[in-house]
Amino acid sequence: MYEQNSAQSRSGGVTATGLGKRFGDLWALRNLNLHVAPGTVLGLLGHNGAGKTTAIRILTTLSQPTEGSATVAGFDVVGQATTVRERIGVASQQATVDGLMTARLNLVTIGRLHGMSKTAARQRGDELLEQLDLTDFATALVKTYSGGMRRRLDLAASLMGNPEVLFLDEPTTGLDPRSRGDLWQMLTDLVREGTTVILTTQYLEEADRMADDIIVLDHGQTVAHGTPEELKARIGDDRIDVKVASPSELAVAASALASFVNGESTLDEDLLLVTAPIKSGVRIIDVVRALDESGIEAVDIARREATLDDVFLTLTSPSRPHQEMPA
Secondary structure, eight states: OOOOOOOOGOOOOEEEEEEEEEEETTEEEEEEEEEEEEOEEEEEEEETTSSSSHHHOOOOOOOOOOEEEETTTTEEETHHHHHHHHEEEEEEEOOOOTTSSSSOOOHHHHHTTTTTTHHHHHHHHHHHHHHOOOOTTTTSGGGGHHHHHHHHHHHHHHHHHOOOOOEESTTTTOHHHHHHHHHHHHHHHHTTTTTTEEOOOOOOOHHHHOOOOOEEEETEEEEEEEOOHHHHHHHSSSSEEEOOOOOHHHHHHHHHHGGBBOOOOOOETTTTEEEEEEHHHHHHHHHHHHHHTOOOOOOOEEEOOHHHHHHHHHOOOOOOOOOOOOO
């Protein structure tokens, strides 16, 4: 088996201070500060265009910052970029494996580029193929793979060098539930061994389960930072969901809920759902009566604890025009 470095031997960790990236007059990222301890997981959340990928590109040396500084595994991402690259693994949103080679050859080639012997690269590759349930397809050309299989192989490729820091940009997109669960377990094992992980994801359940710390970005700026529990507590513990029969009833239902809630209601026209933070002590029967008095016969009403979905919807605004953070 390919020998992995012990957690004690890893400097690991990622830091950023005042990190920013400007394209012309537009700041894609501004004043990002973070500290990710070795052997922990940071979740970067935000809408498309919020600055997540820009941050990842800077931290993986693919783009230089306009302002600020960052270190990965103890090395500066600008002044020591080559050393940083030797210590990281990256799985971007798009699979980067070669479709004209077999899965095994893809991994062996990447291992050789990391300086492994051919035997060690073969052993490490076969180990990862087994972990990601691809052993039966090891000798098939990658161009014959499904999208989910290519995604798993790309993840295997990012792990070939046994990285100190692993960057995962939407890692489980296209994976079925079983493969997603297998990946979560695999990442849990890596983190236990000392690997540092920075994760961007649209699956908020994934961030809730995996991340020790979360940064929420909106229009290039940090709008929240904390553990999943801290972020959920910040917006209140309880939510009420009211499902209505038609889109025209959404606004009426939200108005009927006004006296029972703290903050604004969220309206989902696709799900015909009104979601709102509910005050302590409110009884569901009183909500039902208020809806009835407004002429709303709710299809369903449920009270529940806040989730990271609620945090995301409360703290981000995809339609708000970009506003530059003051220097």
